[in-house]
Amino acid sequence: MPIRDSENIHTGGGSHIAGSVNTQGGDFVARDKVIINITGGIEQLPTRYESRVQNFLEYYLGSPQHPAPFGGRARDLEALDGWLSDSGNPRYALLAAPAGRGKSALLAHWVHGLSERQERVRTVYFPISIRFNTNLESVVFSSLAARLAHLHGEPVLNTSDVQQYRSLFSEYLRRPLPGGERLLVVLDGLDEAAGWQPAADLFPHEPPEHLRVLAAARLVAGDPEAAGWLACLGWDRPGKACRLPLGQLDHAGVADILAKMGNPLDRLAAKIDMVARLYELSQGDPLLVRLYVEALLPHGEEAAAFSLAQLANVSPGLKAYFDLWFKQQEDVWKIAGETLDEDALDAALNLLALALGPLTPAAMLDLAPQELKNSRSLGKTLRLLGRFVVGEPEGGYVFSHPRLAEYFAGQLPAKEKQAWEQRFLGFGRQTLEALTAGQMRAVDAPPYAVRYYGAHLEKMRAHDKDFYALVCEPWLRAWEAVEGTPSGFLNDVSRAWKRAEAAGAAGIGQQVRALLCFSSVVSLGVNVPSEILVQCLKAGIISPALSLVMARQKPDITERCQCLVELVPHLPPGPRQTALVEAIEIAGNPEFYRGVDTLLAALAPYLPEELFEMAIRLARGIQNDWNRSYALSELAAHLPDQHIFKALEITANTDSEYQRSIAIRSLAPRLPDSLLADALAVTVKIDGESLRAHALAGLAPYLSGSLLSEALEAVKKIGNGSARAAALEALAGRLETPQLDEALKIAGEIE
Incomplete structure (x- = not known):
């Protein structure tokens, strides 16, 4: 539900994700092409997820208008290149570091650089991200399988069964690429998977020679060496995988980021005391560096949040940053004569911290109606959080970095956190009940509830009956309305199936029910x-x-x-x-075995301007002269008025005189006066007298002056009596006295 108060929310530095890619200058258009190339193949899926991956890349690479803070990582990029290029290194690598260390930014820049350099390696890159709605199992594995199918030059499998995509992904990993290149798989954000768990079956137990895999995940408390992740992936055998470290930024790294941000921050890079202060405040934490850098820049129409002078008395760390920021906001609101609604602010922060995906304003109001009150109050709150939140009303909002969600979730006491988690379960349960009772249409189901209710059930270890309730037609229809495909529904069915399997004999009936549902939908x-x-x-x-x-x-x-x-x-x-x-x-x-000409003729009335060139190229490739002429004349007849000259040009070059005649009659009412002479010239060159007369009769109502005289001359040359009579009849109403005398003379000569 769009809300007026939040429609123009500025989403914070680096979150403008529709522009060209920027990494400190260069050819932005070319960089956009590289991003599109990285996602090639994913667009062939029934539900197209490539834009989500492209948006992720653009967020971390930045745009010309909004450069993304990145720098100080030259050695880390070299280390990644070294791992990939040295055949003696393990074929599996794990990049594990604390949240906010800059893993995603590093990998985005590395993968982009590899593709830009056109190394002899083909890349399959996928970020598993809450922020960009790519963390569901169905999204991850359909995209991975589609990308690999593209690299193998094969059509993409269209299925609703995520397990088929998983199997296909595994199969492709074992197959060498047709061109003999190496295959690099980069899977970022394993820790953000929702409703599924990366495991040892994700990649081949023994990686083939052509395969390299780099996985990235957040370190968990108490496991500084990432032993848990290595065991989870089946990479814990000595020598099977290497762990790539990622440290904090140093002074030079902070200065490098400032220098690459451009005016006005590049000037700060030369100030040793300023760089030292930013380094001290951030402690080399890339996320904090980014937050401080963006806080020193104007924010839309607002001034910078912090001044250089204000940084003098701030303590290091994330808590100190937010303490300063909240204090600044309170002062701004007081000056404006407004009050800060702390209940609404806390509610929004709690919801965003615990959500498994983007939350629309409507979903947030459903989850916290008392605290958020109404759309206007929520809009003000979201604008206040604009520096830390990305998104828009239709797609939903989410923290700009998972570490922010981790930070605010960590501020909640255990009981309070559980109470907020229960709200998400209640939201999903109420949606399902309304659907099954016929009180809600599938198209009105909240997208968040549909996409993430099953994942919340698993997160909270809900009762089996809650999972079994998902296996119903209304829930299927809701998934179809939200995603356009039943894949997500089948994933929920799989959840119920697993619960039924674990229940043993007591769950056999539910297993059968899930199986029947699964097979019928597929x-x-x-x-x-x-x-x-x-x-x-x-x-x-x-x-x-x-x-x-x-x-x-x-x-x-x-x-x-x-x-x-x-x-x-x-x-x-x-x-x-x-x-x-x-x-x-x-x-x-x-392999298409029906007439391309008839297909193009059927599509011609519905083609937008930008697709005509594509259709015309296809038509010109038709071998049969008559079929090619038919397709081209139909396309010409429907070209937009601003391209009417091109339509006439196509008609003039059409091989079939029959199609040329038909096209002239079709185009005649749309031709400007400046093109009527050209149309008449095309017409008089038609050899077939009946066809020429047919075209002249179509043009006649739009001719005047000397063109009418030329048309009469053309009629005079038609020997077929009935054809000449038909053309004269069409011209008669346009002729003046001298021309009428000539027409009568021509008519008298008809035998």
Whole structure:
């Protein structure tokens, strides 16, 4: 639910994630292309997750307008290069460090640099992130499998079963790449997985020669050597994996970050006392360096949060930073004559700290109605937290770094923390009950409740019956409405299945129920005829997103394409464009065995301006002259008015005279006066007299002056009597007296 008060919330430094990538200058457009290349293949999934990974990369790499603080890591980048290049190193590596140490920023810059340098290594990079909504099992493994399929030059498997994606991922890891390159898998954020646990079956027990894997995770308390993570992944055998350290920044590293931030902070890098003070306050902690750097910059229309003078009396550490920041906010609000709503602020911080994914304003109000009061109050609170929160109203808000969530969660006493955790369970339970009672439509289900209720159940070790309740059609429909695919639902079914298995004989009935549900959903898209799919979409029985998912599940590419074509007229603009692009791409596949010309003719009325060039290229590749002419003339007839000259040019070069004649008649009402002479010139070159007359009759109502005289001359050259008569009849209403006399003379010559 969008709320006016939070629509323009500034999400904090580095969180503007729609621009070009920036790492201290250079070709931003080229860097954008590198990011797109890193995610290649993921866009082929029924639900496209590549934008989430791209946003993650752009957050850490920065943009020209909002550079992301990064520096002082030259040695760490060299260490990563050294591990990858030395064949004597273990093929598995673990980057484990405390939260906020800069693991994700380091890996984002390293992977981007590898792709930019075009090393002879192909990279599969995926960040498991709460902030960017990539931490669910279905999202992780479908994306990994899709990326690997792309690197192998194979089509992406479309399935609703996450276990199939996991199996495919494992299989691809064992297969050498077609070009003989090495394969590097970088899996960041293992500790942020929601509802699933990385384990020893994640990667091959004995890594093949071509494979290198780098996993990153947060160190847990009491395990400074990451022995727990190494054991969890099955990498604890001596020599099987190496652990890559990541230390704090030193003085030079802090200065490097300031220098790379540009005006005005680059000037601070030369001030030894300023660098020393920032180093002292942050203790070399990259997250704190970033927080202080961003606090010294203006924030949207607001002034910088801190002045240099204010840093003189601040203690080191994260707590001191927030103490100073809260004090500053209280002073600002007092000057403005407003009061700080501490209940609303605490509630927002607690919710964001314990959430497993982005929270929309509507979800936050449902979770804490008394404390947050209303959308206006919540909007003010979210604006206040704008420096530490990323997101927007529709997609939801989350802390800009997991360490912030860890910090605020750690401030809660155990009982209070459990009470807030119970709110999330209650939110999910109420959503499910409303759906099953028919009191809530699937399209109205809160996305957070649908996506993360199962994960919260596991986190809180809820009763088996809570898991069994997820296996129902209303919950399936809610998942389809939220994600456009039943994958998440099947993941919840798997949760219930595992609970039933653990229950032994008492859970056999639930196992059977889950199995039947699983098998029926997996085969759903394959068996639904296109005609029924279209009718269900028109009647609102299924969502546009789900209709595309079901179309993509058809194994035969021609049937899949035909289904997409039939859906196009009934889809809203966003999904329609997706379907158009996919249909055109499939039609260019050599295995597509139906007429490309008829497909393009069917799509032509719905093509947006930006897709016409793609369609025209496909049409020009058709071998048969008549079919090529048909496709091109249909496309020309539907080109936007601003491209009418191109439409006429295409018509003039069409091989089939029949199609040229039809196209001229179709274009005539849209032609500006400046192009009528060109259209007439194209028409008189048509050899077939009946076709030429047909085109002249279509042009006639729009001709005047000397063009009418030229048209009469063209009619005079038509020997076929009935064709000449039809053309003259169309011209008659436009002719003036001298021209009428000429027309009568021509008519008199008709035998």
